[in-house]
Amino acid sequence: xxxxxxxxxGDRLVVLATVDGLQRVEQGTLRxxxxxxxxxxxxxxxxxxxxxMAIARVTACQVEAARRTIEGxxxxxxxxxxxxxxxxxxxxxxxxQVEARLVPAQQLVQWEGV
Numbered sequence: 001x002x003x004x005x006x007x008x009x010g011d012r013l014v015v016l017a018t019v020d021g022l023q024r025v026e027q028g029t030l031r032x033x034x035x036x037x038x039x040x041x042x043x044x045x046x047x048x049x050x051x052x053m054a055i056a057r058v059t060a061c062q063v064e065a066a067r068r069t070i071e072g073x074x075x076x077x078x079x080x081x082x083x084x085x086x087x088x089x090x091x092x093x094x095x096x097q098v099e100a101r102l103v104p105a106q107q108l109v110q111w112e113g114v
Contacts, residue, residue: 053066
């Protein structure tokens with residue numbers, strides 16, 4: 001299923017998950033969002049603008065917060081992510097010529113301390 005597709009009544013959704021994952025859904029238990037995206041550099045001013053728009057679109061953060069992130073490079077996106085969400089954001093940023101990488105939360109603490 002493509003990102004952003006909305007389901008309607010009567011639509012079918014096939015989910016591939018582990019038994020553990022399905023049990024967490026039944027119990028309403030979520031894992032922590034353990035990653036963030038480190039945005040390192042925009043290759044152009046157009047890339048910076050499109051990168052901010054991509055951050056706002058993918059993470060659902062405010063456009064102004066996304067713009068502040070791009071203006072202060074290198075910077076981390078102000079929203080924590082699940083691994084899949086972070087990978088999607090890195091891909092979207094790469095498409096608009098913004099260099100970014102996924103960073104586990106534990107590694108980020110070490111990076112900020114340097």
